Amino acid sequence: MVETFSPDWLDLREPADARARDGALAAALVSLLPPRPKLIDLGAGTGSLFRWLAPRIRGPQAWTLVDADASLIERAFDTIAGRVLQVGFRISAPSKRVLLVHAPMGAWRVEGLIADLADTPDWLPDREADAVVCSALLDLVSQDWLEDFADVLAVPFYAALSVDGRDRFWPPDRRDAMVAQGFRRDQVRDKGFVGPALGAAAGHAAARAFAARGFAVHTARSPWRLGAAEPALLAQLVAGHAAAAALATPHRFRPILGWGTERQLQARRGRLRATIGHLDLLALPPTGD
Numbered sequence: 251m252v253e254t255f256s257p258d259w260l261d262l263r264e265p266a267d268a269r270a271r272d273g274a275l276a277a278a279l280v281s282l283l284p285p286r287p288k289l290i291d292l293g294a295g296t297g298s299l300f301r302w303l304a305p306r307i308r309g310p311q312a313w314t315l316v317d318a319d320a321s322l323i324e325r326a327f328d329t330i331a332g333r334v335l336q337v338g339f340r341i342s343a344p345s346k347r348v349l350l351v352h353a354p355m356g357a358w359r360v361e362g363l364i365a366d367l368a369d370t371p372d373w374l375p376d377r378e379a380d381a382v383v384c385s386a387l388l389d390l391v392s393q394d395w396l397e398d399f400a401d402v403l404a405v406p407f408y409a410a411l412s413v414d415g416r417d418r419f420w421p422p423d424r425r426d427a428m429v430a431q432g433f434r435r436d437q438v439r440d441k442g443f444v445g446p447a448l449g450a451a452a453g454h455a456a457a458r459a460f461a462a463r464g465f466a467v468h469t470a471r472s473p474w475r476l477g478a479a480e481p482a483l484l485a486q487l488v489a490g491h492a493a494a495a496a497l498a499t500p501h502r503f504r505p506i507l508g509w510g511t512e513r514q515l516q517a518r519r520g521r522l523r524a525t526i527g528h529l530d531l532l533a534l535p536p537t538g539d
């Protein structure tokens with residue numbers, strides 16, 4: 251069963267994601283891409299990574315946004331079109347599934363592909379790509395999926411914002427550790443990739459899997475640092491932590507609910523700060539010389 255995500259949550263986190271991704275790692279990827287690169291974005295959601303990375307690539311480029319949720323891809327197209335018009339670029343839509351952004355530095359082709367990523371290792375070798383990218387996806391996948399994926403990948407792989415478990419909330423609360431324990435347990439439930447999800451272990455597990463196959467692996471920390479300027483994101487974040495923790499440890503439902511209610515109040519009053527740990531990864535295939 252595919253894990254579902256609300257488009258409003260993905261939109262709400264976009265600015266924090268954009269600030270957190272490590273620019274140097276992305277620049278290293280961009281420097282290795284050929285002219286007119288083709289990129290496949292796995293679990294593209296509402297297109298946040300495209301909007302962040304395409305302007306860094308600048309010139310003509312072609313993206314395939316892959317997601318199981320057709321409504322998210324639809325929202326991605328709408329949001330891309332809206333933002334493009336805001337900055338004064340032209341757009342056209344040669345078909346229902348393709349959007350062409352006529353950026354001054356060249357055309358950006360965006361195609362939507364509705365597919366279950368559980369099958370990615372089967373179809374990936376047949377698709378032409380200069381890089382495979384993803385953002386906030388790897389912590390959902392299982393170790394077996396990761397191994398199969400690493401076996402078939404022959405191009406650079408860029409995976410931004412895999413959670414790493416280094417989460418802290420201020421001011422401290424006596425229930426923080428209990429909620430964190432439940433939340434971490436929920437993170438490793440099967441999220442549709444045939445086996446327990448890697449959760450906070452994803453970034454390092456990916457680094458090991460690709461290094462074992464001769465890839466040059468680079469990583470960088472990319473935490474969210476949230477404070478009074480992001481009350482809505484913080485409130486949603488703690489609501490999500492509380493809901494996941496309560497699901498994983500239902501016998502602690504009441505204290506977890508109490509934690510969630512108090513933390514949301516602090517967030518709305520601008521009295522909550524949080525660091526949410528992530529790891530960005532760039533894996534470059536062996537050159538063969």
Ligand SMILES: C[S@@+](CC[C@H](N)C(=O)[O-])C[C@H]1O[C@@H](n2cnc3c(N)ncnc32)[C@H](O)[C@@H]1O
Nearest residue numbers: 293294295298317318319366367368385386442
């Ligand atoms: C945390 S969201 C990240 C979305 C986007 N990359 C971003 O950074 O905003 C994970 C995305 O993976 C997609 N997803 C999860 N499991 C999937 C699966 N088995 N097949 C296809 N897409 C999947 C979800 O629909 C969602 O869009």
